Amino acid sequence: MSNLTKDDLIDFLYEEVRMLDESRFDEWLKLWCKDGIYWMPLDYRQEDPIHETSLMYEDQFMLRLRVDRLNGARTFSQKPKSRCHHVIQRPFVDEMDHEAGRYVTKTQMHYVETRMDEQFMLACTAQHHLVLEDGALRIERKRVDLLNCDAPFGNIQLLP
Amino acid sequence: MTRYTSRSAVEGLVTPYQVHRDVYIDPEVFRLEMDHLFANTWVWVGHDSQVPNKGDYYTTQIGDQPVIMVRHSDGEVKVLYNRCPHKGTKIAIDRQGNTGKFFRCPYHAWSFKTDGCLLAIPLKKGYNGTGLDQTESAKGMKAVGAVHTYRGFVFARLAEEGISFEEYFGDSLSSFDNMVDRSPAGRLKVAGQPLRYMHRCNWKMLVENQTDTCHPMVAHESSAGTAVQIWEEMDMPEGTPKPPAMQIIAPFMSPYEFFEEMGIRTWPNGHGHTGVHHSIHSDYSEIPGYFEQMTEAYGEERAKEILGENRHNTVYFPNIMIKGPIQQLRNFIPLGPDKTLVESWIFRLVDAPDELVARTAMYNRMINAPTSIVGHDDLEMYERAQEGLAADGLEWVNIQRLFEEGENFEEEAVENGTTERQMRNQFHAWVKFMTASMPEALEAAE
Structure with a gap:
């Protein structure tokens, strides 16, 4: 039985995007359950992440690969590096199951990414499934829907 | 400036082992590619499973030409230019949909069968004696030069005349065969x-x-x-x-x-x-x-x-x-x-x-x-x-x-x-x- 408050959940979500904006990616990886999945659908209201193409559907190996690659000596598309910036609205806490230690939130955000002379913005909705593991919140699943998911994009190199 | 004014000028862009940078950066070469290369070759349009039912359509482009792939009432897949023969309005703007038995232009309601033929024009008497029937516009939506569906994959050649599908692809179709044969149903x-x-x-x-x-x-x-x-x-x-x-x-x-x-x-x-x-x-x-x-x-x-x-x-x-x-x-x-x-x-x-x-x-x-x-x-x-x-x-x-x-x-x-x-x-x-x-x-x- 946990005594987490809404504020605890919201603080967690704010801290997560702060880590991304400050390039603290190794710390960010520690926020995840070991079988946590980051899903970014390709289609509006996509239901099936497995048998259709998604923009991302990544396990912890893929996310670690993504993060380690950012620091590689021969990561050409990150020379120079990208930077990102999240502006998030106060998250909705949609489910709080203290008994099971499971929580579902929804966060609207504007995500800005820049590299060299280029900058673009994405309007996103992030749904988090959070679980309590040894007293700490962990991300079991993060689904990020892009408002214009069906539009053609150039490189999106960091993480909304 | 017009540099590529002759066949030999275009040929001069390619040597046996080098190509001139203009093939990648020059707007005039790009224009010629759209007018010639993408008209004379067989270009992929779509897959017939995108339009399973009569009236189903899918909009795309061949080179820079907007086209509609549509399942006609006889079951055949047609490829039409996506342009009303009246004022030029694109007939379909969404990426896919079903148009029923005919296309209807949203501007003046000219309508067309799904093979492009003109079906009806509102207040048609306004064209009596004007000679409209002698024009291209009266023929309806224009179809591309040729269409061929190979094992579900729909290709089109914009040019009316040119190389046949079989001659163009020849034995290279073996890769499509292998891809489709991997389905137990083919x-x-x-x-x-x-x-x-x-x-x-x-x-x-x-x-x-x-x-x-x-x-x-x-x-x-x-x-x-x-x-x-x-x-x-x-x-x-x-x-x-x-x-x-x-x-x-x-x-x-x-x-x-x-x-x-x-x-x-x-x-x-x-x-x-x-x-x-x-x-x-x-x-x-x-x-x-x-x-x-x-x-x-x-x-x-x-x-x-x-x-x-x-x-x-x-x-x-x-x-x-x-x-x-x-x-x-x-x-x-x-x-x-x-x-x-x-x-x-x-x-x-x-x-x-x-x-x-x-x-x-x-x-x-x-x-x-x-x-x-x-x-x-x-x-x-x-x-x-x-x-x-x-x-x-x-x-x-x-x-x-x-x-x-x-x-x-x-x-x-x-x-x-x-x-x-x-x-x-x-x-x-x-x-x-x-x-x-x-x-x-x-x-x-x-």
Whole structure:
């Protein structure tokens, strides 16, 4: 039985995007359950992440690969590096199951990414499934829907 | 300024082992490509599973020409220019839908059968005695020059006259055959929406890269090399199943010898493929039950033959690539000399286990998405090349690896897998179809 408050959940979500904006990616990886999945659908209201193409559907190996690659000596598309910036609205806490230690939130955000002379913005909705593991919140699943998911994009190199 | 005013000027852009930078950066060459190359060749339009029912349509483009692929009332797939013959309004603007028995222009309600024929014009008496019936407008929506559906894949030639489908593709269709034969029912079905990835580079850079086997271990070291490194550091016990990224991404780090030995085959008219003997797709894990289904459908010997063919990338000139072993098609759509939209489609093998389309979807997102750590480095290379070609010191791009004097592209050939022969083959075809409908001296632009 946990005594987490809404504020605890919201603080967690704010801290997560702060880590991304400050390039603290190794710390960010520690926020995840070991079988946590980051899903970014390709289609509006996509239901099936497995048998259709998604923009991302990544396990912890893929996310670690993504993060380690950012620091590689021969990561050409990150020379120079990208930077990102999240502006998030106060998250909705949609489910709080203290008994099971499971929580579902929804966060609207504007995500800005820049590299060299280029900058673009994405309007996103992030749904988090959070679980309590040894007293700490962990991300079991993060689904990020892009408002214009069906539009053609150039490189999106960091993480909304 | 009009520089390319004659057939010989266009021919002069390509030598046996070099191409002039203008083929990638010059707006006038791009215009000629749209008018000639994309009119004279057979260009992929879509898959017939996108329009299963009468009246179903899908909008796309051939070169820079907006077209509609539609299932007509007789069951045939038609390809029409997406333009009202009245004022030019696009008839359909959404990417797909069903129009019922006819198209109706939203501007003045002219209506057309799904083969394009004019059906009705409101207040038609206003045209009595005007001679409208003598005009192009009265014929309805214009159809493209020719359409051919091969095992579900719909191709069109814009030009009324020209090379036949069979002659144009010839034996290269064996890659489509292998992809479709991998379904126990001999049929594919589009799965989900395509990835759409914008590239600020010329479309030909992407097509060339499909058979460029000397870049993966260099450009993709940051993703494939890092994957291998992480897996080694994890130091898992022998026999631990590898994560999907190791199966899909790690083979990009294969050594030069692997790519040399895989072989490249070229066919006439600019088509060719890597992975004659093996490929990065050869060692995917088996899917339970699939081989049994294939054996039941084809017999064991034929099933083994189909599944033993693991071609890597097959380029169908001018602008698509397919991967038979994973049922993927990439469409390199030219939007400008320095702008290309890449759509990456995947297909389900009808009657095969779901795990196969799951692997295909995984490949698509891991390698070809705008969010892909592999795609990022490819795009970086193309865009750097597009910018670098502006440099005036050198005007030619080199495609000379394993070049031999007197190469004959009218014959099929199998060569060392690191040859750039397929790029030379593409440019040979480029000149052929660029100039096929050109007079000796083009009329000076007005």
